[in-house]
Amino acid sequence: MSNGKIAGIAIGTLAIGIAIGFFIPTDSGIEQSAPTPVMQTESIDYGIDKITIGFIPSEKADELTPKAESLARFVESEFDGKVEVDVVVPSNYETIIEGLRFGHIHAAFMDTGPGWIAHDRANAEVVMAEVKKGKVGYYATVWQRADSNYSSIDEAVGNKVAFTSITGSSGFIRPMGTLVDRGLVTVEGDDIVALKQALDNSFEYHAFGGGYKAALELLLNGSVEMAFGSDIAPEKYLTPEQQAQLKKVDTLGLVPSHVFVVSDDLSSETKQHLVDSMVKLNHQDNNQILKDVYGADALLPTTAEMHIGNFGQYLDLLPGIEQATFDKKNYDAPK
Numbered sequence: 001m002s003n004g005k006i007a008g009i010a011i012g013t014l015a016i017g018i019a020i021g022f023f024i025p026t027d028s029g030i031e032q033s034a035p036t037p038v039m040q041t042e043s044i045d046y047g048i049d050k051i052t053i054g055f056i057p058s059e060k061a062d063e064l065t066p067k068a069e070s071l072a073r074f075v076e077s078e079f080d081g082k083v084e085v086d087v088v089v090p091s092n093y094e095t096i097i098e099g100l101r102f103g104h105i106h107a108a109f110m111d112t113g114p115g116w117i118a119h120d121r122a123n124a125e126v127v128m129a130e131v132k133k134g135k136v137g138y139y140a141t142v143w144q145r146a147d148s149n150y151s152s153i154d155e156a157v158g159n160k161v162a163f164t165s166i167t168g169s170s171g172f173i174r175p176m177g178t179l180v181d182r183g184l185v186t187v188e189g190d191d192i193v194a195l196k197q198a199l200d201n202s203f204e205y206h207a208f209g210g211g212y213k214a215a216l217e218l219l220l221n222g223s224v225e226m227a228f229g230s231d232i233a234p235e236k237y238l239t240p241e242q243q244a245q246l247k248k249v250d251t252l253g254l255v256p257s258h259v260f261v262v263s264d265d266l267s268s269e270t271k272q273h274l275v276d277s278m279v280k281l282n283h284q285d286n287n288q289i290l291k292d293v294y295g296a297d298a299l300l301p302t303t304a305e306m307h308i309g310n311f312g313q314y315l316d317l318l319p320g321i322e323q324a325t326f327d328k329k330n331y332d333a334p335k
Contacts, residue, residue, distance in 0.1 A: 046270045050084040051075070054096040054108030056258070056294070061089040067292045071281070074289055078277035083270075093117075094326040100124045103265040107274060109294065112169055115259040116312040117322050119304045126304035127275050128260035130296035136307065137256045139231040140170035142249035143219060150226065153250045157184050160205040162218040162227040166195075166324050169255045169311075171215060172208075173321065175228040177314025178252055192320030213237035220245060230255070256307050258294060275301065 053075070055068050068087040076085040088105065090096060093114040099105030101122035110118060118124040129136050142153045150156075153175060164171025179185040179202070187198040199206050207224065209215035212233035219227035220242055226249060234243045260278060262271050281290040282298045290296055304312070315321055 044269050044273070046079065046083050046273065047267050048083060048106075048270055050086060051079075051106045051266075051270075051274065052086045052088060052099070052104065054099060054105045054110075055087060055089045056109055056111060057090050057092050057096070061091075064089050064293070067289075070289050071293055074281070074286060075274070075277050078280065079273065092326060097122050097124075097326075100261065100263045103263060105263065106266055107260065107262045110259055110261055112256045112259065112308060112311060113167060113173060113315055113321065114325055115261055116304065116308050116315050117325065118261055119308075120312070121322075123264045124261040125264065125271075126259045126261050126302065126307060127271075128278060128299040129302045129307045130257040130259070130294065131298040131300050132257065132296055134297075135257070136300060136302075137254040138170065140174035140252040140255050141229060141231045141233075142175065142252065143216065143227045143229065143234070143246050144225065144249045145219060145222075146245050146247050148225065148247075148249075150249045153178060153226075153252065154182065154184060155249075156226050157202055158204055159226060160224040161203050162207050162209050162215040162224040164211055164215050164229055165208055167321065168229075170230045170252075171212065171228050173314055173318060174252050174255060174311070177317045180317045181314065187317075187319055190319045192323050195318055195320040216242075216246070254311075256309070256311055258296070259302075259304075259307060260299060 053068070053072060055064060065087065068089060072085040072087045076083065079085070088095075088099075093110070096105055096108050096110065097114065097118045100108065100118050101124075108118070108124075115124075115126055119126055142150075142156070144150050156175070157179065163175070166172055176185065176199075180187060180198075185198055185202045187194050189195075189197070205224065207215075207218055209218055209227075212229045215227045215229055216234060216238060218224050220238075231251065234246055238246075262274060266274070278299055279301065280286055287297075290299065
């Protein structure tokens with residue numbers, strides 16, 4: 001699909017979102033517009049009998065599937081029963097991305113990184129972003145102990161650092177991508193081995209904690225001098241006493257929220273109707289269906305460029321991230 005058509009769908013969807021009292025982005029955050037009547041559209045030929053929606057891979061698929069099925073039934077009703085809606089909760093992202101690429105999956109909820117890969121590799125279009133507590137993302141942040149005096153992520157090079165995981169958006173991709181972008185870290189090669197070697201060459205010591213809390217605990221116990229993660233991680237995972245022992249080094253930028261993508265195989269009309277249907281999950285009567293899936297408060301119409309923006313560039317700077325996202329191998333062993 002051409003960029004012109006894609007932009008047209010995004011703009012059209014945003015207009016519908018605003019019309020029903022949806023959230024719109026501003027420089028200071030997200031505001032909610034006043035609802036106005038929505039024009040009813042004529043019945044259309046969707047050109048497809050079944051739509052399959054993929055959901056973020058989970059080892060607890062048995063818990064997620066019933067909630068996903070409720071969403072599917074809602075979407076099915078929005079198609080007036082003319083289109084069957086199936087769901088799939090795979091064990092890995094490759095199933096979703098390859099499904100989008102070859103037309104076996106027509107839409108999917110995805111994390112930011114895999115969403116960008118699907119956009120880049122499968123020509124899938126990012127059409128919506130999750131909104132939680134009025135925000136469409138969180139900030140990647142560098143942390144230090146309260147008695148340290150670092151002032152920039154640049155000082156991480158040659159130092160002892162803790163990441164969350166090698167596919168972590170704020171805990172690895174944004175900070176490591178920033179260092180590569182600034183020319184402070186060089187990756188010589190185009191695979192995960194080269195990326196791991198760059199880590200070995202660039203830091204006195206580095207560790208992957210496996211999550212926000214573990215990475216911050218490595219900082220608290222003195223194993224590292226800096227830890228990477230989100231701006232709200234200390235408040236969410238640490239005690240007040242532990243929080244008092246930390247302070248920020250640097251704030252790197254916004255990490256986008258989950259995205260909803262659609263396959264390029266769908267016709268413009270079908271794609272538009274699917275997105276319009278998802279927008280209706282923001283209505284009070286339907287909102288619990290959305291909340292039950294991933295805890296989002298709303299879905300905001302968008303595009304890959306608008307929502308993911310330069311975060312995708314950081315992904316592109318880190319060879320092997322796509323491989324790490326797909327593979328089940330453990331790339332997070334401490335060094």
